[in-house]
Amino acid sequence: MKETPSExxxxxxxxxxxxxxxxEPAAARRVExxxxxxxxxxGEFEQYRAIEGAVGALRGEPLPAARLTRARAELESRLxxxxxxxxxxxxxxxxxxxxxxxxxxxxxxxVEYLRGRRAxxxxxxxxxxxxxxxxxGAEVEALYRELLEYLEGRRTRLxxxxxxxxxxSEFHRAVLQVTAGIPYGAxxxxxGIAWKVGRPAAVRAVAQALRWNPLPIVVPCHRVVGxxxxxxxxxxxxxxxxxxxxxxxxxxxLKMRRDLxxxxxxxxxxxxxxxxxxxxxxxxxxxxxxxxxxxxGSRERAEAVGLAPCTTCRPDLHPISR
Amino acid sequence: MPPFHTGAPPVSYNVTMGGDGFEAIVAAHHxxxxxxxxxATGRASEADDLSQETFLRAFRAYRxxxxxxxxxxxLFAIATNLSRNRFRAGKRQRRALExxxxxxxxxxxxxxxxxxxxxxxxxxxxxxxxxxxxKQRLAFTLRKVxxxxxxxxxxxxxxxxxxxxxxxxxxxxxxxxxxxxxELVQRERxx
Numbered sequence: 221m222k223e224t225p226s227e228x229x230x231x232x233x234x235x236x237x238x239x240x241x242x243x244e245p246a247a248a249r250r251v252e253x254x255x256x257x258x259x260x261x262x263g264e265f266e267q268y269r270a271i272e273g274a275v276g277a278l279r280g281e282p283l284p285a286a287r288l289t290r291a292r293a294e295l296e297s298r299l300x301x302x303x304x305x306x307x308x309x310x311x312x313x314x315x316x317x318x319x320x321x322x323x324x325x326x327x328x329x330x331v332e333y334l335r336g337r338r339a340x341x342x343x344x345x346x347x348x349x350x351x352x353x354x355x356x357g358a359e360v361e362a363l364y365r366e367l368l369e370y371l372e373g374r375r376t377r378l379x380x381x382x383x384x385x386x387x388x389s390e391f392h393r394a395v396l397q398v399t400a401g402i403p404y405g406a407x408x409x410x411x412g413i414a415w416k417v418g419r420p421a422a423v424r425a426v427a428q429a430l431r432w433n434p435l436p437i438v439v440p441c442h443r444v445v446g447x448x449x450x451x452x453x454x455x456x457x458x459x460x461x462x463x464x465x466x467x468x469x470x471x472x473x474l475k476m477r478r479d480l481x482x483x484x485x486x487x488x489x490x491x492x493x494x495x496x497x498x499x500x501x502x503x504x505x506x507x508x509x510x511x512x513x514x515x516x517g518s519r520e521r522a523e524a525v526g527l528a529p530c531t532t533c534r535p536d537l538h539p540i541s542r
Numbered sequence: 543m544p545p546f547h548t549g550a551p552p553v554s555y556n557v558t559m560g561g562d563g564f565e566a567i568v569a570a571h572h573x574x575x576x577x578x579x580x581x582a583t584g585r586a587s588e589a590d591d592l593s594q595e596t597f598l599r600a601f602r603a604y605r606x607x608x609x610x611x612x613x614x615x616x617l618f619a620i621a622t623n624l625s626r627n628r629f630r631a632g633k634r635q636r637r638a639l640e641x642x643x644x645x646x647x648x649x650x651x652x653x654x655x656x657x658x659x660x661x662x663x664x665x666x667x668x669x670x671x672x673x674x675x676x677k678q679r680l681a682f683t684l685r686k687v688x689x690x691x692x693x694x695x696x697x698x699x700x701x702x703x704x705x706x707x708x709x710x711x712x713x714x715x716x717x718x719x720x721x722x723x724x725e726l727v728q729r730e731r732x733x
Contacts, residue, residue: 267721274664275686283580288576291576296568298598303601354602359605
């Protein structure tokens with residue numbers, strides 16, 4: 221093997237670069253000049269040029285169309301499957317402690333208080349079968365901002381599309397749907413919900429369904445109280461959270477011995493099916509039990525959902541003083 | 543009935559997770575990623591598998607991608623990682639090489655003799671590429687077949703742009719050596 225002159229050695233990288241269209245103009249000029257007088261390097265240059273040409277042909281190398289189509293179809297079907305299973309979530313700080321928000325393709329599927337532990341292991345997400353949870357910000361962040369506005373009393377609606385697949389049964393779903401319709405600043409009873417879903421005796425089952433509510437705050441189970449007016453349960457034993465949410469919405473509560481109650485006498489009442497709201501003492505109210513009444517913390521909240529003041533008791537002329 | 547007792551909340555809030563433009567990404571890049579993985583892994587079955595895996599991974603992650611990200615380079619980086627992992631796991635390099643050699647009949651032209659000569663050289667190049675060390679082969683394919691810049695190749699291979707370039711040049715030298723005493727240049731001259 222003949223010895224390569226040092227000049228040829230030095231220019232070799234530039235030579236490869238020039239032949240394969242990777243070189244700076246200055247380097248290319250040096251190479252042109254060198255191969256003009258060095259036959260052996262010119263040979264090398266042409267070899268590399270030819271390689272570049274042959275490699276370029278690889279770009280257009282035909283792919284096996286049938287196989288590619290099959291791979292693509294399989295990908296599409298796996299993507300569809302993944303889309304259906306995928307849940308995006310994130311844990312956010314809030315005045316009520318860390319809150320996890322998760323959404324699927326269909327809508328918001330989970331809102332969860334995390335009781336101080338911010339890890340996913342503490343969440344229902346980690347126990348759900350057939351779900352792939354992905355931590356992701358952007359989509360869920362917008363929901364979080366709205367939730368914060370709500371918690372700060374600056375927003376009265378969370379018009380989110382809901383994914384109720386996580387409800388445990390059709391009955392639970394029906395309960396959640398009805399509960400979702402209770403307006404901001406209003407309160408009704410478990411018994412009232414049972415009536416609404418057409419199972420007036422299933423009061424305990426309604427309470428169970430709301431205990432498993434996968435979407436607290438969004439499906440406002442905090443607006444459902446015992447028929448006596450007692451706040452009863454919330455998120456395990458977090459009645460303080462329930463009171464706080466109700467307070468945010470302007471629903472008055474008071475402490476009766478050791479029991480937290482809504483302050484019924486300080487709230488406006490609407491009989492089921494009526495379009496007018498009354499003072500709690502109005503003689504036109506057919507019933508005084510919470511089975512058939514929805515209560516509002518203020519006239520403003522009642523009127524916000526289209527109710528008019530009663531023409532008998534005239535709450536507009538004699539508003540409840542606080 | 544009071545207007546608020548309407549049951550379900552309105553479904554007006556327009557945040558969709560599925561209709562997200564990912565279909566367009568698949569449509570635009572599936573073919574070239576498949577092509578790349580065929581060469582990167584040397585096996586059609588691996589390309590079937592890893593091309594799907596590439597896009598499934600991308601789907602899981604792409605919503606956290608900055609809006610100005612280079613999606614194409616990012617997909618190549620995922621595909622590159624997957625092929626490297628696959629290789630580390632199985633040390634299948636030799637099998638891949640054999641596979642490409644077996645496949646080379648696919649590249650043989652059936653045309654005139656001149657074409658056959660050219661294809662012989664090409665087959666030889668294929669074989670050399672298939673036998674390159676993994677990083678060199680990946681860098682070379684990304685650069686010369688798929689035209690990625692050295693920044694993107696460096697990100698894919700987790701190295702500096704300089705060493706990405708060095709890998710490509712080393713690959714070119716090996717191809718050149720593999721072609722010693724072969725017809726390539728003479729063929730080109732006759733054309």
